[in-house]
Structures are given as C-alpha cells and as structure tokens.
Amino acid sequence: MNYCSHCGKPVTHRIPTGDNRHRYVCDHCNRIHYENPxxxxxxxxxxxxxxxxxxxxxxxxxxxxxxxxxxxxxxxxxxxxxxxxxxxxxxxxxxxxxxxxxxxxxxxxxxxxxxxxxxxxxxxxxxxxxxxxxxxxxxxxxxxxxxxxxxxxxxxxxxxxxxxxxxxxxxxxxxxxxxx
Amino acid sequence: MNYCSHCGKPVTHRIPTGDNRHRYVCDHCNRIHYENPxxxxxxxxxxxxxxxxxxxxxxxxxxxxxxxxxxxxxxxxxxxxxxxxxxxxxxxxxxxxxxxxxxxxxxxxxxxxxxxxxxxxxxxxxxxxxxxxxxxxxxxxxxxxxxxxxxxxxxxxxxxxxxxxxxxxxxxxxxxxxxx
Ligand SMILES: [Zn+2]
Ligand SMILES: [Zn+2]
CATH class of the missing domain: 3.90.79.10 (Nucleoside Triphosphate Pyrophosphohydrolase)
Structure with missing residues (x-):
C-alpha cells in the first residue's frame, strides 16, 4: 500500500497513537487503513x-x-x-x-x-x-x-x-x- | 474507495473482464482492489x-x-x-x-x-x-x-x-x- 485510497496522498507505515501495531496511516485525511485476514x-x-x-x-x-x-x-x-x-x-x-x-x-x-x-x-x-x-x-x-x-x-x-x-x-x- | 492504493490514480467502480461483481479497478496500473468480510x-x-x-x-x-x-x-x-x-x-x-x-x-x-x-x-x-x-x-x-x-x-x-x-x-x- 503506497497511497491513501480515500484522498490519494502517500501513506506512511507506523504505529498510530493509542495502537500497538504498524498500520498504513494517511497524515493528510487522518484515515487508518486496516488490513485483516x-x-x-x-x-x-x-x-x-x-x-x-x-x-x-x-x-x-x-x-x-x-x-x-x-x-x-x-x-x-x-x-x-x-x-x-x-x-x-x-x-x-x-x-x-x-x-x-x-x-x-x-x-x-x-x-x-x-x-x-x-x-x-x-x-x-x-x-x-x-x-x-x-x-x-x-x-x-x-x-x-x-x-x-x-x-x-x-x-x-x-x-x-x-x-x-x-x-x-x-x-x-x-x-x-x-x-x- | 476513491484512489488506487498502489499507484495513487483514481479508481473506477465496475465489473472487471471475466468477473461478475463490481470492483474498484485501477485503469492506470490495472490492479483490482477486492474487498472481503x-x-x-x-x-x-x-x-x-x-x-x-x-x-x-x-x-x-x-x-x-x-x-x-x-x-x-x-x-x-x-x-x-x-x-x-x-x-x-x-x-x-x-x-x-x-x-x-x-x-x-x-x-x-x-x-x-x-x-x-x-x-x-x-x-x-x-x-x-x-x-x-x-x-x-x-x-x-x-x-x-x-x-x-x-x-x-x-x-x-x-x-x-x-x-x-x-x-x-x-x-x-x-x-x-x-x-x-
Ligand atoms: Zn488520505
Ligand atoms: Zn493503480
């Protein structure tokens, strides 16, 4: 995952505040893109x-x-x-x-x-x-x-x-x- | 979903060739973005x-x-x-x-x-x-x-x-x- 599927800006891969796992996060629209089985x-x-x-x-x-x-x-x-x-x-x-x-x-x-x-x-x-x-x-x-x-x-x-x-x-x- | 998470270009919502369901499709990098339960x-x-x-x-x-x-x-x-x-x-x-x-x-x-x-x-x-x-x-x-x-x-x-x-x-x- 490279880009935010909502706003199209690049995502970063980091642990969001209050979480304990790495996620794809959009710092432009603040969406977290979870991935699940x-x-x-x-x-x-x-x-x-x-x-x-x-x-x-x-x-x-x-x-x-x-x-x-x-x-x-x-x-x-x-x-x-x-x-x-x-x-x-x-x-x-x-x-x-x-x-x-x-x-x-x-x-x-x-x-x-x-x-x-x-x-x-x-x-x-x-x-x-x-x-x-x-x-x-x-x-x-x-x-x-x-x-x-x-x-x-x-x-x-x-x-x-x-x-x-x-x-x-x-x-x-x-x-x-x-x-x- | 508005943008392709791989290449960042806009996606379209349509039935891909050989499929029978609507999917988010990127016509730029040809990826199909499936969504599952x-x-x-x-x-x-x-x-x-x-x-x-x-x-x-x-x-x-x-x-x-x-x-x-x-x-x-x-x-x-x-x-x-x-x-x-x-x-x-x-x-x-x-x-x-x-x-x-x-x-x-x-x-x-x-x-x-x-x-x-x-x-x-x-x-x-x-x-x-x-x-x-x-x-x-x-x-x-x-x-x-x-x-x-x-x-x-x-x-x-x-x-x-x-x-x-x-x-x-x-x-x-x-x-x-x-x-x-
Ligand atoms: Zn975004
Ligand atoms: Zn694409």
Whole structure:
C-alpha cells in the first residue's frame, strides 16, 4: 500500500497513537487503513460414497486437486460463499450438511472454512478455474497431488470421521513449515 | 474507495473482464482492489458458574454489555485473536476450551466467531475500551442491555447448552431486521 485510497496522498507505515501495531496511516485525511485476514470458504461435496474434487486450471498449484473453495465476498454468508464456489468451480449444486473444518493459515492471513455438502442431483463439471472435476472414493484420493495443506487436513479429518460417521467441527491451524 | 492504493490514480467502480461483481479497478496500473468480510473473534470467559461480560466504553453501543471480542488481525489465528481481545478488553487471561459460535453478519460484511474459554486465575478488569468488567451468573445476564445481536445469540446458545453441559459448534447468521 503506497497511497491513501480515500484522498490519494502517500501513506506512511507506523504505529498510530493509542495502537500497538504498524498500520498504513494517511497524515493528510487522518484515515487508518486496516488490513485483516480473509476467509476462504468451500465444501466437501459428497455423492454416495464418493467426494468431488477439482483439478486447478489456475495458479497457484495449477494441475493439482482441490476441494471447491474460494474467497468469501462481501454481503454473503460463509455458507453462501461455499455453495457459490462449488457451483463456480465444480458446476455442482449442493445442499450444506454442516460446518466441518475451520483452519487458520496465519502466514498468509487467511482462515479456511469447509462445509460438508451433498450433491443435489449428481451433476458436476469443470468450471472456468478447473481443468476437470471428478468423483473419488475415499480410498482413491490423490494424496500426493493435492493443492493445499488445508485441503489435505480437511480430507484427512473427513476420512477418519467417516469411519464412525460422526463429523464434529474441527478447528486447527496450518503453520508455515520451513522451506515453504 | 476513491484512489488506487498502489499507484495513487483514481479508481473506477465496475465489473472487471471475466468477473461478475463490481470492483474498484485501477485503469492506470490495472490492479483490482477486492474487498472481503472481516472476522470478529471473541470469547465466553467462564469462572465457576459465571461468565465475564464487559460494558463498552466506546461507540457503537457505548454503555452496553458485550463479550470480549474484536477484529482479527493479520498474522494471528482466530484463537489467538480471541485470547488477545479478552486480555485487552477484560484484562483476563484465558485458556480456550473450544470453538463455539460462527455467526455470519452479511449486511455489515462480518463473521463473528466466539470460543468457550476459562479464566486462568479469576483476575479481570476493565480494559481501555471497557467501562467495567463483571462476572454474571447465567440467571443474571443483562439481556436488555446487550450490545449486539451476535452477543445475544451466543449467550442464548450457551445458556441452553449449559443445561446439558454439551456445547456443539453453532453456526448461524444475523440478518438485518427492518428498522435496523
Ligand atoms: Zn488520505
Ligand atoms: Zn493503480
């Protein structure tokens, strides 16, 4: 951030009076430009005993498999965001069965939230940001070709919880590993 | 938003190519300035059979009672944000017992997340943004003087779930009511 989005003058990066963190501050119009984590919302779309994954058509991690998910938009709920992303990326209409994972990813200022969901009619396809969409049995998940740590974490929980058919909400965080 | 925070030139508000929503777009440096919902994280701090509430010293809703909560910052987890806000607003050190409510507030572009927590040593006080902090029995909650709908919702769930001492994660949303 270089300029104030309100008045267009240059901002400075300093700790404002009464605060204890560095912020982008405009000394012309006195606005403080806060920056906050973003929510990524997605689903685990289930059809019978299989789950729907998408292969990414875009960077980062083009060619790798993911659960349908994306940035939550203003004016929608987390649940609506998850349903919308599933429609956009996997061309699949789903009903939500419940919140499932809430995974903090603090080194990239994100919180990932996945919902368990059921395909309403078994239809799916590759949305604009996907190369393909495919149903996988739980013993067919391409573990070595998953796009992101939160996808792996969510699927690992799901496979384990599926054994008992009991899906409590799972809270966790993905810390930066050395070399990543 | 009037100016591009990257290059300082005026932005326009339009639907970018390949998108389906209005965004603030800079036609000078071609950046798109996305806006996303913010997370408010807080706790239900418990000490014995009582819970800790704070009376707000700042607007909005100055003088009304709230659970300690505030905007999640970059580089922290939801849990860390909730613990930090509890320390700042109620001067109370807590250990987290679990995620409890996830409440979408789409008309103000927020998601509120409350954690069940236990005071580590029973100490508390009024932080800078609080007029006072006080422990309340579950039959003493000042229902008519609560600051926000998500505080009421979280406390209502808590009182109900406390009866069975079973606290599943509660997902919900607060829609704008007419006249609000
Ligand atoms: Zn300014
Ligand atoms: Zn620009």
């Amino acid at each position: 973003r929510i990524v919302a997605g689903t685990i779309p289930v059809w019978g005993d299989r789950i729907l994954l998408c292969r990414r058509a875009i960077e980062p991690r083009r060619g790798f498999w993911t659960l349908p998910a994306g940035f939550m938009e203003n004016s929608e709920t987390t649940l609506e965001a998850a349903v919308r992303e599933t429609l956009e990326e996997a061309m699949a209409d789903v009903t939500i069965d419940g919140l499932y994972t809430v995974l903090d990813v603090p080194h990239i200022d994100q919180v990932h939230m996945f919902f368990r969901a059921t395909l309403t009619n078994g239809h799916y396809g590759a949305g604009e940001e996907s190369l393909e969409a495919e149903l996988f049995g739980l013993d067919e998940i391409p573990w070595e070709e998953l796009a992101f740590p939160t996808i792996r974490e969510t699927l690992e929980y799901f496979v384990r919880d599926k054994a008992e058919n009991h899906f409590p909400v799972r809270l966790g965080d993905i810390r930066r590993k050395l070399g990543q | 913010r997370i408010v994280a807080g706790t239900i701090p418990v000490w014995g059979d009582r819970i800790l509430l704070c009376r707000r010293a700042i607007e909005p809703r100055r003088g009304f009672w709230t659970l300690p909560a505030g905007f999640m910052e970059n580089s922290e987890t939801t849990l860390e944000a909730a613990v930090r806000e509890t320390l700042e607003e109620a001067m109370a050190d807590v250990t987290i017992d679990g995620l409890y409510t996830v409440l979408d507030v789409p008309h103000i572009d927020q998601v509120h997340m409350f954690f069940r927590a236990t005071l580590t040593n029973g100490h508390y006080g009024a932080g800078e943004e609080s007029l006072e902090a006080e422990l309340f029995g579950l039959d003493e909650i000042p229902w008519e003087e609560l600051a926000f709908p998500t505080i009421r919702e979280t406390l209502e769930y808590f009182v109900r779930d406390k009866a069975e001492n079973h606290f599943p994660v509660r997902l919900g949303d607060i829609r704008r009511k007419l006249g609000q």
